[in-house]
Amino acid sequence: LSIAHALHNKGLPVIGVPKTIDNDLSATDFTFGFQTAVEVATDAIGRLHSTAEAHQRVMVVQLMGRHTGWIALESGLSGGADVILIPEIPYHVDRIAERVRERERQGRRFSIVVVAEGARSADGAASFADATGRYGGIADRVAEQITAATGKETRTLVLGHIQRGGEPIAYDRSLALRFGAAAVRCIREGSLGTMVALQGNRIRAVPLGEAVHEIKRVPADSELVMTGRQLGVSFGD
Template sequence: MQHAGMRRIGVMTTGGDCAGLNAAIRAVVRRAVGHHGLEVIGIHQGTMGLLEDPPRAEPLTLAMADAGLLRAGGTILGSVNRGTPFSFPLPDGGVTDLSAKIHAGVAKLGLDAIIGIGGDGSMRIMHRLMQTGHFPFVGIPKTIDNDLGATEYAIGHHTAVEVAMEALDRLQPTAASHNRIMVLEVMGRDAGHIALAAGIAGGADVILIPEIPWRMAPVAAAIRALRERGRNFALVVVAEAVRTAEGETVFAGPSAPGAMPRLGGVGARIANALEKATGAEARVTVLGHVQRGGSPGALDRIVASSMGVHAVDLAVAGRFGRIVVWAEGRVGDAPVDQAAGAARPVDPEGDMVRVARGLGICLGDR
């Protein structure tokens, strides 16, 4: 059932980009324009695009929302990360509230609905914008870290896992040829889902994630055990935000205990430490933004397409303030105030950790 007066939907991407954003944008356009006969306005640079006068935005047509867009990495709408508009940082060190300007931008564009594709922070911001003015929004979750509580699956995660797995596929033969430890540093600012999934998929021997503080002793023991049964190499996956256990002093200086310093890179530092602890040569690869970009994998395309269609249907039904979710292998939705804010780190007693331990992978804690 169509919401009375629904004519024009805005769509924007916010926060860090990832593979599958364009697939979601495409699905929004195909559903809204092609099926419901609405207009879709693409807003550039997230909420920042709404601040400008006139707003930075353009109509998105079916011709633009073709299969080429489905395959393209990144986001054609651009995205900026500037924190919350409610206390936006000023050059003089102060802050200002930009929310009224954002509401004005929505009014200027004449938007009857806004579909925001973003992470947890973006969902909270959009929820508050809805509470404080005309901002009839539906959220689509994206994060390569996959740590949104509301949804089993967020756009971008699986492609990142695939990229990291492919790196392990390439690292294994060269590790074996030279009796080396290969350390792969992957993304994961607050959560280790990428490291855990890619490590399982890529045959890692050791996976270090932020949720499970690590010590060198069990890691070195695991690598020695491999060597004793004839395996001459080891694959180690580390999330960028990995933390050492309380009292662990493997890293000299400011890094122990707790969060490791960014200087020099976590992966490089762990590789160095592993060389000292095991006597084996170690090398490091830092995948960086390769994990965010490029053509999305099949799962991200399917999930993003499903979510885009569903988000439009929610908007058309006037069901605002909801976030699209993926649960039990299908698309659904949930109220954003329930969903946002509930971060979903790796459960140290959860299924994937059990699988990793079941495969004999060392997680650094024992």
């Protein structure tokens, strides 16, 4: 969309649609692809519970989310994660370890840790990025830190591009159709240089400049975060 905005500024007729699994566009409530990614991630997290419990391990699941933690947060809550690490809330390894030990004391000898690829520790260290800026390695790093702090055996799963592929769920299909129809209306009405966005229950056209103005990050006091804390989820802070 930043490219679309630049093209519009050069006089090209452009209409944008919010397609990203990260759900990080501030002008729209949801982007299409996000709910499908959450569904895929939730299913994967849920399937790990039985093997984690059977082998009494800590499973560390790395999900997409370089700058924001929406996928990790929503799928972590839905999938029953014990620890969720997102870029917006810097984590302390000792807090993660304490949650793992707390579960041990409760007779639960396994834990599920969900981590967004862009999560960073409180000392400022982020996951590793290569020369192209691609992130990776955070799951292995967190797993090693947990083992060092608790002595627990850990395993990692990097879900990767499977979050982006496959058949979209019904919600995303419907939302994409609504966005597409709204984009055609914008063309007919001459509302160029805009992006179609979901705001409440309506699709609206917002200026591209507004659409790319800022990244929609997870507020530390968001209802989702508060819900997680009430359920005993550790965010490592």
